[in-house]
Structure formats: structure tokens, C-alpha cells
Amino acid sequence: MAALSDLLPVAAVRLDVRAADWREAIRAAGGLLTETGATAGAYTAEMIRNVEENGPYIVIAPGFAFAHARPSPAVHRTGLSWVRLEQPVEFGHASNDPVHLVVGLAAEDSGAHTAAMAALAKLLADPAAARALQEAADPEALRAVLAGETGKSGETAETGETGVAGERGARPPGGAAAVHKILTVCGNGVGTSLFLKNTLEQVLDRWGWARHVTVEATDTISAKGKASEAVAILTSREIARTLGEVGVPVTVVEDFTSGREVDRALRATYDV
Template sequence: MSQLTDLLDPAAIQLDAPAADRTEAIRRSGDLLVATGAIDAAYIDAMLRTVEEHGPYIVITPGFALAHARPDESVHRTALSFLRLSEPVVFGHEANDPVQLVMTLAAADESAHREALAALAGVLADPERRQALDTAASAQEVLAVLGDQGEAAADGAAPATDADGAAGADRAAGAADAWSASTAGAARTTPAATATDPEAIPSKNLILTVCGNGLGTSLFLKNTAEQVLDRWGWAPYLSIEATDTISAKGKAKDADVILTSGAIAQTLGEVGVPVEVIQNFSSQVEIDAALRRRYAV
């Protein structure tokens, strides 16, 4: 099993559940962890307060929300739940609505779930595996898609299509191929090299990814951004730190750029460094474009 499925009890998976709105969807997803003894109901209230305060930043990719709150005494162990709604629900996100999949992350500390989020980022970035989550017929099929058998499970899934009938997976693959070819240019330079431009600002060698709590969606975004830097060959030169909104305001002066959601960008306001809004936290192509703007690659 992968680290991701280690944290997902089959009893915390529910398929095709009704929900009238985002509050009920988050509550139902949290209730699955209450039923398995991973959290108390107070954690659900904390998740709802976080969304009310910071907006729908938990909707990190089209149709997918990762609900979470800060670790506290209401979390008994690090765990995940998986809820698929019978009908999509509007969460209020300008680009990624409506939401049909809701996962709740309950973290007992700030480190135990890092590998799981990295694995989840990989699943959501794969069009076939993402589609397979929409069509899985049982909890075991969900676990197969999320776990080490994910690629095999996705082989039987129909390709995602848009309103014109074009295969979404083919479009995604084409974009990824074009982006892969373009990374060769980035690999020939470094952050230090871009600073040779007399009008360039020297790099501080730090990127911040920010969410409301600094341990859920910001870590997810950090994982994807690190994959971009790896493909550029820049990983040895830049550090990426996941943090919360309060800490980000103090740390911004030490960073080159902040990557975050539109809702969190509004919460941050003016912080003295560029803030790049990322809509799809699993899209290396989107993050690549944002970093190219900052580093003039």
C-alpha cells in the first residue's frame, strides 16, 4: 500500500452521497472520520470556520476539495476520508467549481501526512486516475486507484471529455508534452543566471506556498512546485516552504514569490513580493508558467 491508502480506512469512504451545499459536503466528509474514531466533531466545526474565514481555497483542482484544519486535541490520529457526491456542489471557487469529490485530512502533527499529500498530488495530476475516482464502484476500487494499483485501475476508465467531445486526457497529454519540451530552456540556466540582467532582482532562493493552516493545501502546492523545479534542474538552488497566512506575512520579505489560491491572496493583501494565484494545484504546467514570470525564464 502507498502512504496515501495507509491513512484511508475503507470505512471512511462513501460514494454518491447527497449534499445540498458545501457545508453539508464538508460535514459529511468529516463525519466519516468521526465514525472511524480519527477525530471528534469539533474538528469538523474547525474546518467549516476555516472555509468561512479564508474562502473556498480548499478546492485545489477542478471538482476536488481537500478539507482540513489545524492539528488540535480533536484529532486522535492522522487520517483521510473520501466522499463522492451524487451531484456536484458549488463551493464558490471561481475556476474549480462544482465539486464532486471531497477528502478530509486530519493531521495529528505537521509531518505525518506529507508523503500522503505527495501521492495524492500524483493521482489528481493523472487524467485517467482522476477519472477513475469518478467512476469507482466500491471502496476497494477507490483504494486501488489511490494506491499502488492506481495505474492498472485507471486503464479501464473512459477518457475525460469536454463539451465538444474531445478527449480530456489527450489534451492534457499534449499540453504536458509541449511543456516537457519547453523545460529544456530552463534547465540551461539557474536563479543566479537570471540575476545577471542589470534590472533583475537577486533571488532570495525561497518560494512560499500558502494556505489557511500551512499543512494541507499549501503542502499539496509545494509538492507540485517542487516537481517543476526538479524538471528545471533548479531544485538545488531554491527552497519551497509551506506556511499559513499569518506566518506568510512575516516571511514574505525573505521570499522571491508566493504561490497560493485566489481566496488566500485576498486574505494576504499587499505583502511586498509577487503573489501568483494558482487555480489548479496539481498542474505543473500552470505553476511552471507562474515561476517563469517571476524568474524571467
């Protein structure tokens, strides 16, 4: 699977970009995807339309928007772009506005960029790495942080300690032989749901439950059909409204990179 450095060339990084509003911020990220050959220009309009139709669910952590749309003929290859804004802009998200970082994703399918998304989610959840990304003087310095060469502390933003206090050794759900499924859901199934999936899997690993609970990232349409297979759904507030009643508990997560928030959601699901 592709690493961050494979998907984000230096030419796809712009720092201290001026944007009047969220549409301009997405256009900046989309323009870089087009300039570096990942997409045709039409893909930028698709990313904007995704927010217009589904709301600001792409703002998955405080100050961070993950702009993307479904795989389409406008995507030439899987790639990323990185836009750090000179001044933050409002996307309309109740908890995570204003946004100062917009990462654009063009995905050919749901698989090639999984490892890169996991790596990025871990970096953004680490206070020192997130600070280093925000303070990077130029694209080369930023790529050094993304490559893990500097700025990583191994600490979580919530605890100031390595990891999240979990339930390792707690009784697994339904007994040792049972395997449950939890769905993480976004509008397209290729972007924000992967961030949430990665965070949830980290928490499950700390609990010692990774063998007993599987996590599947999916889109809203597929989630409605797969809900009967799952014990719970974790998603954003906007997507939860779109899903409506699906027969299983739907838990809203505001910060998709927060191990502590996902830990609380898992405790609520299993009443532990």
C-alpha cells in the same frame, strides 16, 4: 512518513453521497473522520468554519475540495476521509466549482501526511487515474487506484505527454551557488499548500532547478513573517487577498495540481 493507504481506511470512503450544499458535503467528510477515530465531532465544525472565515480556497482543482482545519485537540490522529458526491455542489469558487469530490484531512502536525499528499496530488493530476477514481465502483476499487494498482497513465492533463515541458538546462536563478525560496501558502499550512508545494517541486525538478530553489508550505500568518526570505509566494485567490502587500510578488494559482499553470507562474517569477 505515512502513505495514502495508511491514512485512508476503507471505512473512511463513501461513494455517491447526497449533499444539499457545501456544508453538508464537509459534514459527510468530517463524519467519516469521526467514525474512524481520527477526530472528535468538533473537528467537522472547525473545517466548516475554516471555509466561512477564509473562503473556498480549499477547492484546489476543478471539482475537488480538500476539507481541513488547523491541528487541534479535536484531532486524535492524522487521517483522511473520501466522499464522492452523487451530484456536485457549489462551494463558491470562481474557477473550480462545482465540486464532486471532497477529501477530508485531520492532521496532528504538518509533517506526518506530507508523502500521502504528494502521492494524492500526482494521482489527481493524472487524467487516467483521476477518471478511475471518479468511476470506482466501490471503496475497494478506489483504494486500488490510490495504491497505484490501476488507472495511472503517467500523462499530465495539460499536455498528454509524460511531464511538463520545462527549462532543464536553463541558467539557474542567481548563478549556480544561489538558493532561492518560494512560499506556497494556505490558511493553515497543513493541507492545500502541500499540494501546491508538491506540484511546484515537480516543475522545478523538470527544469533542473531543484537544487537552487527550495519550497516551503506555510500558513497565512507565518507567510507574512517569512515573506522577506522568499522571492515569491504562490497561493489561492482567497489567500492572496488575506495576505495583502507582503513585499514580494504573490501569484495566484487556480489549479494546485496543474503542472502547466505552475510552470507559467515560475516563468513569470523568473522572466524565462
